[in-house]
Amino acid sequence: MRATIDSVVRYRELLREMVVRDMNSAHALHRLGWIWIFVHPLVMVATYLLIFGFVLGTKIAVSGEFPGDFPGYILAGLVPWLMMQAAIVRAPSALIGNANLVKQVVFPIEVLPITTTIASTIPHLPAIVLVILYKLVVGGLSWGFLLLPAAFALHLSLALGLSFALAALTPFFRDLREIVTVFTSVVMYLMPTVYLPDWMPPVLRPIIYLNPFSYLIWVYQDVLFFGAIRHPFAWVVTVLLALLVLGIGYRAFERLKPYYGNVL
Secondary structure, eight states: OHHHHHHHHHTHHHHHHHHHHHHHHTTTTOSSTTHHHHHHHHHHHHHHIIIIIIITGGGOOOOTTOOSOHHHHHHHHHHHHHHHHHHHHHTTHHHHTTHHHHTOTTSOTTHHHHHHHHHHHGGGHHHHHHHHHHHHHHTOOOGGGGGHHHHHHHHHHHHHHHHHHHHHHGGGOTTHHHHHHHHHHHHGGGSTTSSOGGGSOTTTTHHHHHOHHHHHHHHHHIIIIISSOSOHHHHHHHHHHHHHHHHHHHHHHHHHHHHHHHHO
């Protein structure tokens, strides 16, 4: 974590330029430019919310102990996952998509996974604001909302760790990019984002608890939906997981650094 923070501080100007370049390049020739960067996540969230929250939600009976409404529950878990998914899907391309920079001896290539993570996260921030506004309109915010910075810090640490690891391994195993894309498309339905854990058949319920991303979703649901710590174990697991993944990911990235130029 200290090494990652040092890299962010030391190369903050370069990071800013790289993030802006990354976000501009995707829609450089489009008339609306940056607007599309934020439209895509919002449309995706609105689609999921319409299907699962308002169409299917009206046919689902929830217990009296369930606070708030079902659309609010979906937003609290779905938006953070889409933000994480965007970072994970793009992480394998961090090095292979910038081979010319990797081959330059003087370029700090550890900036590339960090750039990818930040550039993937920014477009989803308006969706987080949408969740907060929705919560304000429907039922208001409680003290649990004050834990949002902590949840986001854990989220970012986990995303950075995965980005370092995936970026480091993909040059040696190019199929990893497609595997990650398929994995992230499926895993969303194996965590409590669009349903309550109790709705899963008992024989399949362990899958939710074996999915490491479920614990991050519970952390966000505590903050954005329940307004209190309802899943203390999830906070412990997420803290340990974020630190472990960031440590392993960064070390793997540094260990393999001498070989990137030859492989690419």
